Amino acid sequence: MTDPLVSCVMPTRDRPRFVAQAVAYFLRQDYPHRELVIVDDGESPVLAHVPDDPRVRYVRLDRRHRLGAKRNLACRHSRGELIANWDDDDWMADDRLSRQVRALTDSGADACGLRELLYLRPLAGDAWRYRPMPTDPPWLAGATLLYRRAAWQAHPYPEVDVGEDATFVRGLGRLHALPDPRWYVALLHPGNSGPKALGDRRWQPTDLAEVLGLLAADQTFYAGLRGSLAPRKPGTAVTLASDLFVYDGYASMAEYLALGMARAGARVNLAPLTLDERGISGELRTLLAASRPEVPGPVLYSSYPRPELERYARREHFIHTMWESSRLPADWPAKLNRARAVLVPTRFVAGVCRASGVRVPIEVVPDGVDPAVYPALARPRRRGLTTLVVATTLPRKHLAEAVAAWRLASGADPDARLVIKSRFDMGASPDPDPRISVVAGSETTRGIAHWYRQADVLLALGNEGFGLPLIEGMATGLPVVALDSEGQSDACRDAGELVLAVPPARFERCREPGYGECGVRGVPDVATVAAKLRWVATHRDEAADLGRAASAWVHKHRNVWHKGPAALAVMERHVRPVRPLRPRRALWVPSWGRRCGIAEYAHALLRHAPRAFATAGPPRPGTASLLHVEHEDGLFTDATLATQLARARAAGVPVLVTEHSVHDGARDFEAAASTLVALTGEGAGKLRDRWPGKRVVHVPHGCPTWFPRRKSRRGRVLGAFGFLRPYKGFHRLLDVLRALPGTELLLLAYADSEPDVAAWRAASAGLPVRWEPGYLPAAHVARRLAEEADALAFWYDDVPHASASGAVRIGLASGVPVLTSPTGWFADLAEVTHQPADLESGVAELLDDSALRDRLSTAAREFCHQHSWRRTAEEYVRLWDTVDH
Known part of the structure; x- marks a missing residue:
């Protein structure tokens, strides 16, 4: 019995990037008997994204139609016995069709699909699950429908724009709901045809990591959506003037430069010097479509200084360029000196x-490779060694030396091969040896990893400004014999033994046509290169291990997606007046600028968090790519905060909230946040219990790492520090003074409450207490405690909420041994503080037991370094990066 033909019907309008991805999902389906019908009524036809494949048909409409009408038109143009809705903006697993055809056949239903549906929201960086209520009528998600042609003919779609699928489903007979929703992920974005009421109880947050895990290799596409889906940001635009095509070093790097800047939040305007759209990504096409000539703002010119540079000479501009010998052409410096700054790929x-x-x-901003295009590749063990050279016949590429070295190394080995990959037609092979193959021409593909896969070793012997073939070959896991000269010297030195480096044997004068005398450049020694090739041929396993390690190094240190943000950072440092060129991450701290522990916390984070700023109120629209709220009761009202967070998320801004005190019971603002952060494990547990499916992260409170010089002679001075609040137990320390004669108290405690001050003065009168009531910088506090105290005490009352103490971490960083109450405040510090059941006896033990004191001081130092503010900030930045693409 022949499998029934399934017609996948896809109405679309002005979504070229989504169309290309949806077509890819169709092409990789494992169900063989299928067709795709695309019906397009957009202003810009998407025919360029439709492959030349007999299974795919494109219907262009001459005017706009309602969505229901387009679905009916697509069905009329289809030929299948079964019809599958194929929405252009959703993700579908490779087995979607085979899974649904089997379910429909087995059930005998009119239609099958999903009743529960997973959703990804790239702009907010969260995931959701839609689950109807048990009392809801029978229903299937329209995007997931597979139905019989006869069912559609009996009840076509109503010709409306919103809700056409729900009405269609209600007109069907028997419905079958598939139980497992993991083969379909719908997308939530501003362009959805209908609104989604996320406040409805049918919508529940779900685990983002789980949903992203389903997307597998498609995660890169969805990670890149944020810049193109987000509303156009106000502020300064950056114009990138460059060649744009995929088969040239400068031009291919320019695409990644543009996309990297856009993903980092910048408004990018493209001004192509030359353009070949073959092979460029849908994401770049979207930027091109939105670009306009002469947009105000700084210009990044990415090329060698050519006449087109004059167009931007009177504007604020930056130049991204490179050169391959020891001196620039004589007329270059004057042109480069007109720029704000020059960006180059190597030292x-x-x-x-x-x-x-x-x-x-x-400023040095390295080029690199896209790990998704140049992954580590598996290679078969070939009988002979296949050597690859990616080069042209230009003298500085040293192709003649490469061929000579290969011949010397391979001798008469009949299994040895040399492949020369060139962009340009080289004519006949430079050597009549039949073992040598020449591949010429520009390939409009995403990279040339397929040629690196066919090789066992790469020769990278040219004089380069950066050395892209060297990095590409390493990325795929090839051992690389590289000339350690000019631009490649950076990688040879940085990667060390992971490159089979060949020093220049001599230097030759460089006289380039059109450029004149340009110093000297290195020339490789043929015998040395041949010796490296022979080593690879006779040490295949060691060479393969070398290649795998080189691949890991490149993916970490030469990832091309770092280039765009790095270029933006350079431009932001040098534009005048100084201004951000992309929205930054905002920390909303109502007490910012005041004497407050939450403000101190934010201040410590910002010292190590690039692209972040603090604000006492909600950030102005368009100034923040991400909003992170530092929450403490008394600084916010729940209703006001929830409203502000909802507004931010509606504008496409991801929202995170750090709850410095996690109370029992859900809060309104928690529902509005995409991610919740707790400073303690207990707090994170409370949040997970009441928000299953919402992303909850435990980021431990940061620690300073000062450890100033300690007092030289032991005494009996008990130190304490913090705001003068009743729950901090300072009054209990007065009982210690009474119980332990000869003990005195050094209290560094700021007080902003007159009743608290009066109560303290009355209670401490006549006791050996030195009280410093001023507000002291934290580093000064640690230094005073180290100079004067022999032990520190933080005897806080227990509280019903989960909190962490910043004051005790300042105490730990003083190097003085610390005693704390055995309460939830200090549950995560049990190994680095003394936590006795009784305060008085505990202080006596800590003052007298030298071994205990030494152990605690050592443990505190290790703890502070392990949880340093730098590490805490890095953890926050990694968290931000996951939602702020």
Whole structure:
């Protein structure tokens, strides 16, 4: 019996990027008997994204139609006995069709699909599950429908724009709901055809990591959606002037530069110097479609200085360029010196610029590779060694030396092969040896990893400004023999033994046509290169291990997606007036600028968190790519905060909340946040219990790492520090003074309450207490405690909420041994503080037991370094990066 033909019907309008992805999902289905019908009534046809495949048909409409009408048109153009809705903006597993055809056949229903549906919201960085109520009528999600043609013919779609699928489902007969929803993930974004009421109880947050795990290799596409889906941001635009095509170093790097800046939150305007759209990504096409000539704002010119640069000479501009010998062409420095700054890919090029007279700031922003395009590749063990050279016949590429070295190394080995990959037509092979293959021409593909896969070793012997073939080969796991000269010297030095480096045997004068005398450049020694090739041929296992380690190094240190944000950071440092070129991460701290522990916490984070700023009120629209609220009761009202968070998320801004005190019971603002952060494990547990499915993260409170010089002679001074609040137990320390004669108290406690001050003065009168009531910087507090105290005490009352103490961490960083009450405040510090059941006896023990004191001081130092503010900030930045693409 022949499998029935399934017609996948996809109405679309002005969604070129989504169309390309949806077509890819169709093409990789494992169900063989299928067709795709695309009905397009957008202003810009998407025919360029439709492959030349007999299974895919494109219907172009001459005017706009309602969505229901387009669905009916698609069904009329289809030929299948079964019809599947194929929404252009959702993710579908490779077995969607085979799974649904089997379910429909087995059930005998008119239609099948999902009743529960998973959703991803890229703009907010969260995931949701829609689950109808048990009392709801029978229903299936329209996007997931597979139905019989006869059922559609009996009840076509109503010709409306919203709700056409729900009405269609109600007109069907028997429905079958598939139980497992993990083969379909719908997308929530501003362009959805109908609104989604996320406040309805049918909608529940679900685990983002689980949903992202379903997307597997498609995660990169969805990670890149944020910049193109978000509403256009106000503020300064950055114009990128560059060649744009995929088969050239400068031009291919420019695509990643543009996309990297856009994903980092910048408004990117493209001004192509030359353009070949073959092979470029849908994401770049979207940027191109939105770009306009002469948009105000700084310009990043990415090319060598050519006549087109004059167009931007009177504007604020930056130049991204490179060179391959020891001196720049004579007319370059004057042109580069008109820029705000020059961006170069290697330290070598930076040195050449300075030596040639470039006086403006020069910043190194390395090129790199996309790990998704150049992953570590598995290679079969071939009988002979296949050597690859990616080069042209230009003299500086040293192709002749590469061929000579290969011949010397391979000798008469009949199984040895040499593949020369060039962009340009090289004519006949430079050597008549039949073992040598020449592949010429520009390939409009995403990289040339397929050629690296066919090789066992790469020769990268050219004079380069960066050395892209070297990095590409390493990324795929090839051992690489590389000339350690000019731009490649950076990678040879940085990667060390992971590159089979060949020093230049001599230097030759560089006289380039059109450029004149340009210093010297290195030339590799043929015999040395041949020796490296012979080592690879005779140490295949060691060479393979070398390649795997090199791949890991490149993916970590030469990831091209770092380039765009790094270029933006350079431009932000040098634009005048100084201003951000992308929205930054905002910390909303109502007490910012005041004497408050929450403000101190935020201040410590910002010292190590680039692109973040603090604000005492909600950030102005368009100034923040992410909103992180530092929450403490008394600083916010729940209703006001929940409203502000909802507004931020509606504008496409991810919202995170750190709850410094996690109370029992759900709060309104928690529902509005995409991610909740707790400072303690107990707090994170409370949040997870009441918000199953919502992302909850435990980020431990940060610690300073000062450890100033301690007092030289032991005494009996008990130190304490913090705001003068009743629950902090300072009055209990007065009982210690009475119980332990000869003990005195040094209290560094700021008081902003007159009743608290009066109560303290009355209670401490006549006792050996030195009280410093002023507000002291934290580092000064640690230094005073180290100089004067022999032990520190933080005897807080227990509280019903989960909190962490910042004051005790300042005490730990003083190096003085610390005693705390055995309460929830200090549950995570049990190994680094003394927590006795009785305060008086505990202080006596800590003052007298030298071994205990030494153990606690050592443990505190290790703890503070392990939980340093730098590490805490890095953990926050990693968290922000997951939702702020």
